[in-house]
Amino acid sequence: MQLWQRLWLLFSVIWVVVATINAVTIIAFADEVEQGKAAWPIGFGVAVPAAAYLLLWTWFRLRRK
Numbered sequence: 001m002q003l004w005q006r007l008w009l010l011f012s013v014i015w016v017v018v019a020t021i022n023a024v025t026i027i028a029f030a031d032e033v034e035q036g037k038a039a040w041p042i043g044f045g046v047a048v049p050a051a052a053y054l055l056l057w058t059w060f061r062l063r064r065k
Contacts, residue, residue, distance in 0.1 A: 004056050012049035019045030 022041040030037065 002060075004060060008049070008053055008056055011052065015049055016045050 019041045023038040023045070026038040026041070027035050
């Protein structure tokens with residue numbers, strides 16, 4: 001595994017943990033009407049690491065050639 005992949009993995013784990021804590025806090029302390037706002041941190045918890053991996057993979061793939 002390359003260094004950038006290890007760093008991405010570390011970033012992703014931290015990002016997902018923080019997003020999960022944020023979503024759980026919203027669910028725990030919000031009214032039933034506002035609990036739908038927890039979908040945003042969950043969505044960003046998946047989308048941002050995936051986008052970062054795609055960006056880094058493309059960058060290093062293009063630099064290799």
